[in-house]
Amino acid sequence: MGQRMPNLKISRRLALVTVGAVTALAAFGATFAAAATPSPGPTLSSATGADLVQDGIQLQNPTSTATVSQAAAQQTALQAFLGSSVRETVLANFSDTHHVPAINALAWAVSLTFPSGINPTSEGPPPGHPGLKLSYLVVFIDATTGAFIEATSKG
């Protein structure tokens, strides 16, 4: 009996030290992970990141401030595709690495939608694809100059 008490004390100390170490490690890990993993860039609900990446396009967090307003960018996008309406708009560091040369710019990504049955593009080879409906159409407007950069869609 007499020999058991010191062992118990040692076990309690060991347990306390272990718990403390694990807690400290967990806290450090969480902090490190938060610092090492970039926060997700701007997203569009209408076009997934995977959709855009397939076309060489990436949206990342903006690293500067837009000099062109969101409203002005939306107006330019609407004029580029008359008859459409705005679904959503985000500001992003935009890149298109499939374009030659690659494009990198601070841009407003303006997602547009068309009335049902309207398709502003080619239907492909004859006899065409009458049911071809765009699942998204995103227009990229330079947030520094206000110029149209490009648009992308999937149907």
Place this chain on the structure above:
Amino acid sequence: MIDHHSFGWRSLRLLVTVVAVLAMGTVAVVSGASAASAKCKPNRPNDGKAYWDGWERTPNSTVGGVYSQIYNYSPWVRDTSGVSAWVMLNNTSSKWAQDGWLESTGGVRYTFVQWTDSGGAAHEKWFSAQPVGSYSYYTTLWNNPSGKFSFQVNSRTIDTESAAFTPNEAEIFGEIPSLWNQMPGAKQNYENFQDSHIYISGWQNFSGTNYNTGGSNFGNSHVDSTRTDIWDNACQT
């Protein structure tokens, strides 16, 4: 010593020459602008069906590329539609890659590229347009670089995308989304597909078969082995 008499004649001749050159330039600019903006409302009903006019080639072997020098014509486009002219590589009617010009509502124009992925979905990008009234070479290449479709304008690559199929056909067409719209070209101002070539183990004249899905609404003329012209029969100029 200045011979004022002689100087006067020289000045007059110079003045006449300058005026003549300016007049010719003005006529050229005006006629060029007229040709470039030859929009013509065909006054046909909206049937909601797409139409094509141009030519195609089906060699039943791998086609590595197609190009054509296409006139950047500006047609009449009804609201919320797009009229286009393009070159294309395809395999059946469900797999394709193409580039060309496209004009949508309000005279907004683009250079566009479009291709289908392995799931059959069509992807498209719109870029800034070539000038109306000019000619541009539009090219679509397969497997150059390897595994890619590359799209070129005036021999400069503008975009590359993953190639999900092997082409065995090539097409060069004008396209409208419904009869409301003007097919590129008019009776006296054709849409030209010239210097057209196809790559089948090497570049060769396109030598395609003319194809018009709109019957008497449209016309086409097989000028030679590299050129076909198309037009809308409802339009004179």
